[in-house]
């Protein structure tokens with residue numbers, strides 16, 4: 001690991017009121033002097049002109065966090081400047097000129113991990129928190145980041161160590177004495193308790209995994225039913241091309257839709273019919289693929305035509321859990337926008353007159369209401385769940401071996417369970433694993 005100064009813009013690309021540039025390094029005192037020509041006081045915001053020679057790049061606030069009381073545990077600087085890309089790039093150029101290096105993705109978090117400021121689950125939670133798409137996902141990532149997830153695992157690890165020492169004391173018991181049954185019964189109960197605690201964490205983690213994925217809504221239906229038009233109404237812009245030619249949309253195109261403080265993905269698809277050419281055929285096959293990945297299907301029907309046999313055949317062929325019919329073009333059939341409750345809800349809308357668009361949003365929001373709210377969920381990753389399951393499996397084997405009086409193997413299973421669970425926290429990590437985790441981060445994190 002390098003202790004050189006690294007720097008990166010920590011705020012998103014584009015213009016904004018403020019931009020933040022971060023620097024981290026083992027000892028930044030001489031670097032600070034070189035860049036700003038003054039010393040900075042620890043944890044004090046200092047307003048100063050950042051200069052490249054005589055040229056003032058920007059008037060910025062600079063905060064110095066002396067090691068070890070910083071995010072990375074090293075000396076750190078936060079430069080809060082105007083959020084203009086040219087200014088921010090000029091400041092970064094200046095920092096590079098004075099000896100800093102461009103930070104790699106996740107390098108700040110990686111240094112925090114190596115300096116024992118955070119464990120691996122917390123490092124992962126930082127990335128998850130930044131990309132969380134609704135408040136439950138945010139809460140779950142915060143739970144992981146606060147160390148609650150890690151603490152629960154630590155508690156189980158401690159218990160496993162105690163149980164293991166008890167099993168080992170049986171192994172060392174004088175051979176000619178019988179092991180008291182009472183001891184074995186007690187150990188068995190302890191393994192069962194650890195098993196239950198671990199199962200609870202796994203259940204909450206599964207929920208977390210679902211949360212980390214954004215909900216997807218696919219708009220499907222015959223050509224010209226108005227799928228692209230409805231999506232444009234939802235996005236309030238001309239994102240998808242609309243035309244009276246059947247077969248306008250040729251690909252499955254995904255857009256991001258914000259409703260209140262939730263973000264979902266909506267997918268425009270090619271109209272379903274017997275394709276007239278290869279491109280359309282590919283578009284339709286992509287439409288079908290996106291249907292299978294979607295959390296809900298909006299099946300768009302031209303209300304002047306109603307549900308056709310072809311629609312019924314198509315829907316019968318698909319195995320979709322949740323779908324809603326959108327009857328579009330009610331401006332032509334002179335109906336009012338409304339939701340009709342059926343086995344599958346019927347929602348009456350008009351893209352042309354912008355009628356009933358809120359009802360589509362309401363349908364999407366309802367999917368969030370039905371999600372159970374559990375305060376103890378963690379935004380676990382599949383890596384965690386895999387290791388939690390291994391830990392559980394070894395605990396169960398250890399109990400079986402204990403009851404067969406095979407104490408050596410029982411202790412070995414406890415060791416393996418401990419190993420799996422401690423890997424979640426990044427104790428004894430491999431370089432590959434660390435690279436995989438940190439390289440998926442944004443630069444500046």
Ligand SMILES: Nc1nc2c(ncn2[C@@H]2O[C@H](COP(=O)(O)OP(=O)(O)OP(=O)(O)O)[C@@H](O)[C@H]2O)c(=O)[nH]1
Nearest residue numbers: 223224225226227228229243247248249271351352
């Ligand atoms: N009267 C009326 N016309 C509409 C409405 N919504 C869409 N249209 C028209 O229907 C035609 C098809 O609309 P699109 O949004 O392109 O339909 P699509 O389902 O995306 O079609 P493909 O991409 O070809 O599958 C266009 O001429 C639209 O202007 C509506 O609510 N009322």
Ligand SMILES: [Mg+2]
Nearest residue numbers: 227228248249
């Ligand atoms: Mg279209």
